[in-house]
Amino acid sequence: MSISTRAVNAIRDFLELEAASGIILVGAAAVALALSNSPLSGLYNLLIETPFEVRLGALEIAKPLLLWINDGLMAVFFLLVGLEIKREVLDGQLSSLDQVALPGIAAVGGMAMPALIYAFFNFNNPGAMSGWAIPTATDIAFALGVLALLGSRVPLSLKLFLLTLAIIDDLGAIVIIAIFYSGKLSLLSLGLAGAMIAVLVAMNLLGVKRIAAFIIVGAILWVCVLKSGVHATLAGVVLALTIPMRTREGEPCPLRDLEHTLHPWVAFFIMPVFAFANAGVSLEGMTLSGLMGPIPAGVALGLFLGKQLGVFGFAWAAIRFGLARLPEGATWRSLYGTAVLCGIGFTMSLFISTLAFDGTMADASVSSRLGILVGSFVSAIIGYLILRSAISPRKES
DSSP, X not given: OXXXXXXXXXXXXXXXXXXXXXXXXXXXXXXXXXXXXXXXXXXXXXXXXXXXXXXXTTEEEEEEHHHIIIIIIHHHHHHHHHHHHHHHHHHSTTSSHHHHHHHHHHHHHHHHHHHXXXXXXXXXXXXXXXXXXXXXXXXHHXXXXXXXXXXXXXXXXXXXXXXXXXXXXXXXXXXXXXXXXXOSOOHHHHHHHHHHHHHHHHHHHTTOOOHHHHHHHHHHHHHHHHHHTSOTTHHHHHHHHHSOOOOOTTSOOHHHHHHHHHHHHIIIIIHHHHHHHHOOOOOXXXXXXXXXXXXXXXXXXXXXXXXXXXXXXXXXHHHHTTXXXXXXXXXXXXXXXXXXXXXXXXXXXXXXXXXXXXXXXXXXXHHHHHHHHHHHHHHHXXXXXXXXXXXXXXXXX
């Protein structure tokens, strides 16, 4: 089997896995939403607020279950994201300027326009402005799940455009979290984290290939980062960047092996658990006027309008001025439908919402999650309808 054939098969397997994950993700969020608006809402809240503590001598980590999910399980999610980004940069869609030009330019627009729309609604409220990054992300699993409903009618090039754009979105989200959503810093913990990073880099340079060794040092790094004030999930990204990918011919690739192992766990366990724990929003007393408040309106319109305007507008400009080409087999209308699907923010948007609005801004947190659910749902429905009308049934096999 040629290298190109293996690459195409790997991409198809990835897309199929992400699409299936998106369907389960929606189901988990729907269950959480139903529970939080039923007589069982008390049990749901009790579950996610259950305290859980780990202690080793003077070292103590005590958090409710919700934060173990958001800080712990999501570190594994970011580990997978980091592995995917490194692989794509070294040997994938991000390794060539020609391949990355269109989704890269579109991703920049897709992050800038939603932030501007959110800021337009909330510029006069400093507390609310901390949520400016919430509508900037795209949920690849959810979006590919919608694409999967159209089957083989969707050109592979369009799926790759969406996949690459979402990976760049994730990279942008990582940078945003590192710069804007870190708390008060502990120099001691940062120093220990730096030492762990140095160990990981040394292991890479010395040719260590055992994944278990990297995971053990990575777990210590996670604790150090958690205690440092920098968000703990970034430890997963740093760990990913030190996992070796280049090996001698015939040797197994640690990065690809770890990515292959983690992918189903993240897709079918971690992301649904995260959605279940974070999508439970009580709709009691919610009115249309409340839904149109500055925070939910900024998030919902940032996702639905901002994403499509940014992604499609920047993509159109890139193609119009010769910086990139329309994906093979795609039309302008199908590209626009894909841009609308980019408004499905969900997982990463929910995650950034938990960082932007802490316990002192509970109402803002609920409002932002409502905006995420509405913006993502509308983007999914409208994007699907546009793509369904844009893609000829004759292409279906």
